Amino acid sequence: MxxxxxxxxxxxxxxxxxxxxxxxxxxxxxxxxxxxxxxxxxxxxxxxxxxxxxxxxxxxxxTPTPSMLRAMVSSSVGDDVYQEDTTTSSFEQQIAMLLGHEAGLFVSSGTMGNQLALRSLLMRPPHSVLCDYRAHIAVAEAGGASSLSQAMLQLVVPKNGIYATLEDIKDSITLSDDIHTSPTKVISLENPLGGSILPLMEIQKISSFARQHGVKLHLDGARLWNAVAAGAGTLEEYGRCFDTVSVCFSKGLGAPIGSILVGNEELIRYARWVRKSIGGGMRQVGLIVAAARAAYEDVFPTGLLESHxxxxxxxxxxxxxxxxxxxxxxxxxxxxxxxxxxx
Structure with a gap:
């Protein structure tokens, strides 16, 4: 024993x-x-x-590493509500480019990143968001999709027991204009989900199908770093399949706080507005952005490769x-x- x-x-x-x-x-x-x-x-x-x-x-x-703490001490101290903090602006742009998108927005949590994405993609109810029944937006975000975006969640149970496939999506999606239904306007995927990686090829098939039918796609990529470190695809390959992507720095990368939401410039401009409306605007946020950047630079991909x-x-x-x-x-x-x- x-x-x-x-x-x-x-x-x-x-x-x-x-x-x-x-x-x-x-x-x-x-x-x-x-x-x-x-x-x-x-x-x-x-x-x-x-x-x-x-x-x-x-x-x-x-726990923050010494390099994160040093980065916090040396960060810029501009006002991010006025978009005057250089540490924040440059890191937002860096992450957006890595994921193949135009702009980024630093937020306090993965939940906020997901909810801002849904609110920015869903403009006029009735509408539904299709997601895995285990997804964070379904089970761990305090019903934010319904309270903030007036959205109904359509939950998918993968037939393979691991990840949702295009066939699962087709079986669950609502594309009809029947007035008795709430049409699917967003498909939200999470990768990895519960430690399982959704294959890039499957995501590409889902993305192609969604775009054919005018359905938007969001990626909850809170732990996307882990999937990329495992060799499942690049950040850009994943990012280009989606209209919005949220990535988190306070999980596998070990930063104290923070996520970044990426999308096109118009969407991020609107998301910034919504962020302010729910109390998410932060002033001298460079202090925590600097720690997030240090976590990214220190841990991805080397630290995650070592753990893989x-x-x-x-x-x-x-x-x-x-x-x-x-x-x-x-x-x-x-x-x-x-x-x-x-x-």
């Missing part, structure tokens, strides 16, 4: 150093302390620099872990086999 715990402690500490998210474990400070106690003696204390290093509830639980380790995933899959999804990137959901439910 002790050797099993030692093995698990080693794996978890390795994951912590490699920016890999193993969600739902551990859940509280007692579990974190237990894991620290079980760490083998030859593992240096520097491997566990903070409680977040072995807190695996989510890849959002992180097949041998490590093999140890998880065939060792003492139950995984809820096949390991296909540096993002994995699972639980240790020795875990006691509710502990």
């Amino acid at each position: 002790h050797s099993t715990l030692n093995f698990c402690a080693r794996v978890l500490l390795t994951l912590a150093r490699r920016h890999t998210a193993l969600s739902v474990f551990p859940r509280n400070s007692a579990q974190i302390q237990y894991l620290r106690q079980m760490a083998p003696a030859n593992i240096s204390a520097s491997c566990v620099p903070s409680p977040s290093a072995c807190d695996f509830r989510s890849d959002t639980v992180t 380790d097949r041998h490590l995933h093999g140890g998880l899959e065939y060792g003492q872990y139950f995984l809820s999804t096949p390991p296909c990137s540096s993002l994995t959901w699972g639980r240790p086999a020795f875990w006691t439910p509710g502990w």
Whole structure:
């Protein structure tokens, strides 16, 4: 039993150093302390620099690195509501170009990025947003699509049990002008979703179909960095399939705060307006944008490539872990086999 715990402690500490998210474990400070106690003696204390290093509830639980803190100190301090902050403006433009879009908008969270995208794409109800039944916009954004955009969600259950295909979309979409229906105006995809990567080829097929029917596409790319690091496609290849893309810096990249929404100039100009209306305008935001840029420069793609380790995933899959999804990137959901439910 002790050797099993030692093995698990080693794996978890390795994951912590490699920016890999193993969600739902551990859940509280007692579990974190237990894991620290079980760490083998030859593992240096520097491997566990903070409680977040072995807190695996989510890849959002992180601690800023020294380079992020230094970047914050040296950032510009212009007023972003007036679009006068150079750190923010340049980073927005950089990310937009990487994703093949014209403009970007820094927002405080992935939820805000998704909701601004939907609000900017959906101009006149009745309208629906089609998405996977597990999507963040469906289960973790406080009903924002309905309250902010008056949109109904059409939930897709993938037949393959992993990701939505074009056939799933065709079976669920509403293209009719029948007045009894709420027509699908936006297809929102999330990639990766639950650790599973939606293949670029499948996205391209969905994109082509949507554009043939005048349906807009949004990508919740909060963890798109993980898919790209795994070799599934480039940022630009993914980005060009969508009208809007939201990418997050506070998850796998480890920044304290922030996401960027990208799209064409007209859409981002409107999204900036909506952001202000819901209290999302920030003044000297360069302080946190600088940390996000440092996270991007330090972790993507090198840090994520290091964590995308097949041998490590093999140890998880065939060792003492139950995984809820096949390991296909540096993002994995699972639980240790020795875990006691509710502990």
